[in-house]
Amino acid sequence: MTDNPISNAVAVRDNSPQGLIEQYRGDFTTVLPSHVKSGTWVRLAQGVLRRDKNLAQVAQRNPGSFMSALLECARLGHEPGTEAFYLVPFGNEVQGIEGYRGVVERIYRAGAVKSVQAEVVCENDTFIWTPGKVDRHEPPRWDGPQAVPFHDIDWFGDRGKVKGAYAYAIFQDGTPSKVVVINQVYIDKVRKESRGSDKASSPWVKWYEQMVLKTVARRLEPWVPTSTEWRKEQMRAAQQVAAEGHVTQLPAGPPPPVSDPDEVVEGELMDDDTAA
Structure with a gap:
């Protein structure tokens, strides 16, 4: 059988x-x-x-x-x-x-920002942030106290306990995103809602500062693109606009060369398989 x-x-x-x-x-x-x-x-x-x-x-x-x-x-x-x-x-x-690195990777992956700044603020740090107090007679400055927080840290001294965190991004044109700031009350609330956050195996116990940075980075997400697919759609849209404009102006000629929307961006995951 x-x-x-x-x-x-x-x-x-x-x-x-x-x-x-x-x-x-x-x-x-x-x-x-x-x-x-x-x-x-x-x-x-x-x-x-x-x-x-x-x-x-x-x-x-x-x-x-x-x-x-x-x-x-x-x-x-x-x-x-x-x-x-x-x-x-x-x-x-x-x-x-x-993790925090994962959130930041998704922000960079979208391609809309050139840098992300996120830091925890400790008791002995000097932190100044006065949103909205901008001199309208002065040009915008992404590197000045009008646009982003001033944060002075003694990296080799006793910084004290963590009391908050902040994050913002700098877009490709040099302008800053919205600045998000969280305090200890908010951090404690997020940690309390995290399952098993008091257990020894929890990231909140093993990597507390990283979890605080992740928390503030999550607050930044609504203000910056975080998807690679978003980037591809932007590139496709740009190609379509360029092609349509070219056809209207020069109907006899071929469309201008454009970058491949499927091109892998440096620093992203790549397969080491060899196509058969």
């Missing part, structure tokens, strides 16, 4: 966390931003399990939570298990937590 090949395939299916990552490669590919190659991303996700035995054990017990965390990581376009996106075991489940 001939064995049923479908039954045999089911019997030997690898249901380990590593195997599930491979099985659901298509789902991850669907949500991954276009600048991330699925081959590289899958290998990175599998590598995290080999490096962290505790994470692998929890993922084995609760693969659903692990896969959900990876799906969110893929949607945001981050490398799993890095400072951009933490995979943290909480009891019997895996929680995915975007």
Whole structure:
């Protein structure tokens, strides 16, 4: 009697966390931003399990939570298990937590800003920020106290406890974004709403300042673009406008050369696979 090949395939299916990552490669590919190659991303996700035995054990017990965390990581376009996106075991489940670096990466990835400034403010720092008090007779200055906060830090002294944080971005034309400032009350509120924030394994315990920076960077998100897809749409729109304008003015000539909207930006994730 001939064995049923479908039954045999089911019997030997690898249901380990590593195997599930491979099985659901298509789902991850669907949500991954276009600048991330699925081959590289899958290998990175599998590598995290080999490096962290505790994470692998929890993922084995609760693969659903692990896969959900990876799906969110893929949607945001981050490398799993890095400072951009933490995979943290909480009891019997895996929680995915975007880090400060991840938020900033998404801001840079959009291509609308050339720099992001975010700092924690401590008790012994000098911090001055008076929004709205701008001399209308003076030209705008992105590097002056009228436009962005003044923050003087003694990097080698005792700065005291963290009492707040601020963040802003500088757009490509040199103008600043809205400045966002958070105080200790707001930080404590966000931490309280974070599940397991008092546990030793929580990023709020292990990397407190990084979580404060992430909190203020999140407050900056509504004021700056944070999507690579947004950048591609802007480039496509610019191409369309340029092409339409050229056709109207010079109908006999070819459209001017434009940059490839799918070109990978330096510093973003790239696949090291070689096309067959």
